[in-house]
Amino acid sequence: MASKFTVSNGTGWLMAGPAVLLIAGFVILPFFLAFAFSFTNQRLISPNATEFVGLANYRQLLDVTTVTLEPVRDDAGAIVIKDGAPEYPSLRTLTRNNPDRPDLAGMREWFSFSLGGEDRTYVLARDVVFMTAVINTFIFVLIVAPVQAGVALGLALLINQRLRGINVFRAIYFMPVVVSIVVVSLLWRLIYDGQSGLLNNLLGAISFGMIPPVDWLGNPSTALGAIIAMSIWQAVGFHMVIWLSGLQTISPTLYEAAAIEGASKWQVFRYITWPGLRNTAVLILIVITMQAFGLFAQIDVMTNGGPLDSTQTIVFQAIERGYGKQDISGGSAISVILFVIVLSISLIQRWLTREKT
Amino acid sequence: MKMFTFAASAAILAWGSAAQAQQTLSMWYHGAGNEVESKIINQIIADFNASQADWKVELQSFPQAAYNDSVVAGALAGNLPDILDVDGPVMPNWAWAGYMQPLQIDEAKIEAFLPGPKGYWDGKLYSIGLWDAAVALVTRQAYLDELGLRTPTLEQPWTKDEFMAALDAAKASGKFEYAFDPGMAWTGEWYPYAFSPFLQSFGGDIVDRTTYKTAEGALNGEAAMAFGEWWQGLFKNGYAAATQDPADRDGGFAAGKYAFSWNGNWAALNTLKAFPDTVFLPAPDFGNGPKIGAASWQFGISASSKHPEGASAFIEFALQDKYLADFSNGIGLIPATKTAAAMTENYKDGGPMAVFFGLTEGQALVRPVTPGYVVQAKVFEKALADIANGADVAATLDAAVDEINADIEKNGGYGH
Numbered sequence: 196m197a198s199k200f201t202v203s204n205g206t207g208w209l210m211a212g213p214a215v216l217l218i219a220g221f222v223i224l225p226f227f228l229a230f231a232f233s234f235t236n237q238r239l240i241s242p243n244a245t246e247f248v249g250l251a252n253y254r255q256l257l258d259v260t261t262v263t264l265e266p267v268r269d270d271a272g273a274i275v276i277k278d279g280a281p282e283y284p285s286l287r288t289l290t291r292n293n294p295d296r297p298d299l300a301g302m303r304e305w306f307s308f309s310l311g312g313e314d315r316t317y318v319l320a321r322d323v324v325f326m327t328a329v330i331n332t333f334i335f336v337l338i339v340a341p342v343q344a345g346v347a348l349g350l351a352l353l354i355n356q357r358l359r360g361i362n363v364f365r366a367i368y369f370m371p372v373v374v375s376i377v378v379v380s381l382l383w384r385l386i387y388d389g390q391s392g393l394l395n396n397l398l399g400a401i402s403f404g405m406i407p408p409v410d411w412l413g414n415p416s417t418a419l420g421a422i423i424a425m426s427i428w429q430a431v432g433f434h435m436v437i438w439l440s441g442l443q444t445i446s447p448t449l450y451e452a453a454a455i456e457g458a459s460k461w462q463v464f465r466y467i468t469w470p471g472l473r474n475t476a477v478l479i480l481i482v483i484t485m486q487a488f489g490l491f492a493q494i495d496v497m498t499n500g501g502p503l504d505s506t507q508t509i510v511f512q513a514i515e516r517g518y519g520k521q522d523i524s525g526g527s528a529i530s531v532i533l534f535v536i537v538l539s540i541s542l543i544q545r546w547l548t549r550e551k552t
Numbered sequence: 553m554k555m556f557t558f559a560a561s562a563a564i565l566a567w568g569s570a571a572q573a574q575q576t577l578s579m580w581y582h583g584a585g586n587e588v589e590s591k592i593i594n595q596i597i598a599d600f601n602a603s604q605a606d607w608k609v610e611l612q613s614f615p616q617a618a619y620n621d622s623v624v625a626g627a628l629a630g631n632l633p634d635i636l637d638v639d640g641p642v643m644p645n646w647a648w649a650g651y652m653q654p655l656q657i658d659e660a661k662i663e664a665f666l667p668g669p670k671g672y673w674d675g676k677l678y679s680i681g682l683w684d685a686a687v688a689l690v691t692r693q694a695y696l697d698e699l700g701l702r703t704p705t706l707e708q709p710w711t712k713d714e715f716m717a718a719l720d721a722a723k724a725s726g727k728f729e730y731a732f733d734p735g736m737a738w739t740g741e742w743y744p745y746a747f748s749p750f751l752q753s754f755g756g757d758i759v760d761r762t763t764y765k766t767a768e769g770a771l772n773g774e775a776a777m778a779f780g781e782w783w784q785g786l787f788k789n790g791y792a793a794a795t796q797d798p799a800d801r802d803g804g805f806a807a808g809k810y811a812f813s814w815n816g817n818w819a820a821l822n823t824l825k826a827f828p829d830t831v832f833l834p835a836p837d838f839g840n841g842p843k844i845g846a847a848s849w850q851f852g853i854s855a856s857s858k859h860p861e862g863a864s865a866f867i868e869f870a871l872q873d874k875y876l877a878d879f880s881n882g883i884g885l886i887p888a889t890k891t892a893a894a895m896t897e898n899y900k901d902g903g904p905m906a907v908f909f910g911l912t913e914g915q916a917l918v919r920p921v922t923p924g925y926v927v928q929a930k931v932f933e934k935a936l937a938d939i940a941n942g943a944d945v946a947a948t949l950d951a952a953v954d955e956i957n958a959d960i961e962k963n964g965g966y967g968h
Contacts, residue, residue: 236962238962238963239624240624240627240628240645240646240649240651241649241963242648242649242650242967243963243964255958285946286947287946287947287950290950291950301954301958303947303950303951304947323951388797389795389797390797391797410795412795413794413795415941499739501934501937501938501941502794502795502937502938502941503938503941503942503943504938515930518621519930520926520927520930520931520959521926521927522927522959522962
C-alpha cells in the first residue's frame with residue numbers, strides 16, 4: 196500500500212490542490228497578514244502610510260491596573276455614607292487630566308471589590324469593552340460546550356433506536372442546523388420580543404399571567420442567557436449526528452454479551468457505550484469549543500453587543516473594530532489574541548483527553 | 553448551444569460597436585430594491601444619454617445596507633465606477649481616503665440649493681445632493697389641544713422646560729404607552745443623525761468643530777453632561793423606552809402608543825394618512841438654538857474616473873428642478889431648491905409637508921465634516937444606547953471621548 200501512495204503522489208496533490216489553494220488563500224494567508232497587521236497601525240481606508248507600532252495594539256487591549264481608594268471623609272473624619280454604602284472619590288478625577296498619574300489616562304473602571312476594610316480596590320482596564328467581551332465569550336463557551344454536548348448525546352441515544360418513523364425525529368432535530376444562522380437569529384429575535392414575543396406569550400399562558408413579560412434581549416441580565424439557549428438549540432442537531440455516528444460504530448456483539456450477562460441499562464451505558472464513544476467525545480468537545488469561541492452572527496443580528504455590553508464577544512469586537520471602525524490593526528490584534536486562547540485551550544483539551552497508556 | 557453562443561457574441565459585438573461612439577460612464581447607486589427610486593434614476597440616465605452624444609451612463613444598483621461596504625471593497629480593489637453616490641457625512645472620509653475627486657460643476661448652478669445637500673471638504677465641492685431630509689417632532693393637533701399645549705413655531709420653538717412639560721402632560725394623561733418615541737429601534741446612523749442635534753442644542757458636540765482634533769470638552773463638557781443626564785432621564789423617568797420593537801417604531805404613533813414621535817420627512821406621508829391632523833413641530837431649543845440634522849445621499853465622482861468632465865456633466869444634468877421634484881414626489885424627499893419645492897405635491901407652499909422645508913432651512917446643521925465622522929458616529933451611537941440603558945453618564949461620555957481621540961490620533965489628525 197505504501198508504494199501506491201508514493202506512486203500516486205501527483206494525483207494526490209492534484210486532488211488536494213483546490214482545497215489547499217483555497218485554504219492557503221482564505222485562511223493561512225489572512226492569518227499571517229492579521230499577525231503582521233497587529234503590530235502596525237493599519238487602517239481599512241486611509242491615505243496615510245502604515246507604520247510599525249510594536250505592541251501598542253496589544254497594550255491598548257490588555258492593559259489592566261488596580262487603584263485602591265480610601266472612602267470620602269467629612270470634616271469630622273467620619274466616612275460619608277451615600278445610598279447605604281461608603282462614598283469613594285470619583286475615579287474621573289484620577290483618570291482624566293491628572294498630571295500625577297499620567298499612566299491612568301484613558302483607563303476606566305472594570306469592576307471593584309473590597310477586601311473587608313474600608314478601602315475599596317478598583318480594577319481599571321484600558322479597554323473595558325474588550326475585557327467584557329472576553330468574559331462573555333468564556334461564559335458562553337463554559338455553558339455551551341457541556342450543555343450542548345450533553346443534550347446532543349441524549350438526543351442521539353433517543354434516536355438510536357429501531358422505531359417506525361425514527362427518521363422523522365432525526366430530521367426534526369437536525370432541521371435548525373441546515374437553516375442559516377442569520378435566519379434562525381431573526382426568528383428568535385421575534386420569539387424573544389419583549390412585549391408580544393412567542394416566549395412571553397407562552398410563559399404568560401402556562402402561568403395564567405403570573406409571569407410578567409420579560410424583554411429578553413433588552414435586559415442586560417437575560418440577554419446573554421437568551422443567546423446561549425438559542426445557540427445550543429440551533430447547533431445541537433449537528434453534534435447529535437456525530438454522536439449517532441459514534442454510537443453506530445460500537446459493535447452490537449458487545450451489547451449482546453451485556454444482555455446475556457444481565458447488565459442493567461446504566462451499566463451498559465457506563466461500561467460499553469461511554470468507553471466506545473471516547474474518541475467521539477473528544478472530537479465533539481473540541482469542535483463545540485472552537486465554534487463557541489467564534490460566536491458572532493447571533494450577536495450581530497440580535498443585540499449588536501448590547502444592552503450595556505452584556506453580549507459583547509471577542510469575534511464581534513474584532514469585526515466591529517476592523518470593519519465598522521476601520522481599525523484593521525485593532526481587529527487583527529483581537530484575532531491574534533483569540534487564536535492564542537483557542538490554541539491553548541485545544542492543546543489543554545488534547546492533553547487532558549490523551550490516551551493514557 | 554454553439555449556435556446560441558455564436559449568436560450571443562455576435563449580438564454583443566454589434567452592440568459594442570454601436571456604443572463605441574459614446575464613452576461609457578459607470579455609475580453606482582444605493583437604491584436597489586426601491587422600485588420608485590430606480591425608476592426615477594433610470595429616467596434621468598435615459599434622458600441624459602439621449603440628450604448628448606459623448607457620454608453614456610450605465611447604472612449598477614446596490615442595496616443600501618451593502619452599499620458603503622461595496623464602495624470600500626471596490627476602492628481597495630481599484631475598481632470604482634466613474635459616478636457614485638455617497639451619504640453626506642461619509643463623503644469627507646472617502647474624499648480624504650482618495651476615493652473621490654472634486655466636482656467640476658459651475659457653482660452658480662447650485663447657488664439656490666439648501667446648504668445640507670452641498671458636500672464641501674477641504675474647501676472644495678466633492679458631492680451634491682438632489683434632496684435633503686429633515687426631522688420633526690411629530691404629534692397631532694388633537695393631542696396639543698387636549699393637553700393644553702402651545703403650538704411651537706420656527707420663530708418660537710419650545711424651550712427645554714416647555715418640552716418636558718409637554719412630555720409630563722402626555723405622561724400624566726395616561727392615554728399613551730409612552731409620551732415620547734425617539735426612535736430607539738432604528739439603530740445605526742439614525743442615532744447620530746437624529747440625536748446629536750439634541751446634544752448640539754445643549755451646546756455640546758460629537759467633536760470639537762473648531763479643530764476636529766479632539767472630542768474633549770465637546771462630548772464630555774458641562775453641556776454634554778447636561779445632555780447625557782437629560783437623555784438618561786427620558787428613559788429612567790418613563791417618558792420613553794430604551795429598547796423598542798421595530799414594528800412599534802413604524803406603526804406605534806399611528807396606533808396611538810406615543811404622544812410625540814421624533815421622525816423624518818420620509819415617514820410623514822404615512823403618518824398623515826393615519827391622522828389627517830398630524831402636525832410637524834420644530835425641534836425644541838435646549839439652550840443653544842433648535843437643531844436638526846442635515847445632508848442625505850449625494851452624487852460624486854470617484855478619484856479613479858478617467859472622465860470626470862463626463863461624470864460632472866451627468867451630475868449637472870441631474871440637478872434640474874424637474875428631477876429634484878421627481879425624487880420628492882416619488883419618495884417624499886425634500887427638494888434641494890425652493891423652485892423645485894414649488895413643483896412638488898407636498899412641499900409647495902401650503903403643501904402638507906412644506907413645514908419640513910422650513911425646518912431644514914432654519915434649523916439644519918450638518919454632522920461633523922471630518923473623515924473621522926464614520927468612527928465617531930459609531931462611538932456616539934454606542935454611548936447613547938448605553939446611557940439610555942442606565943450606564944453612568946460621565947464615565948460613558950469620557951470613554952467615548954477617549955475612543956474618538958485615540959482614533960483621531962491613529963489617523964494623524966485626519967488631515968485637518
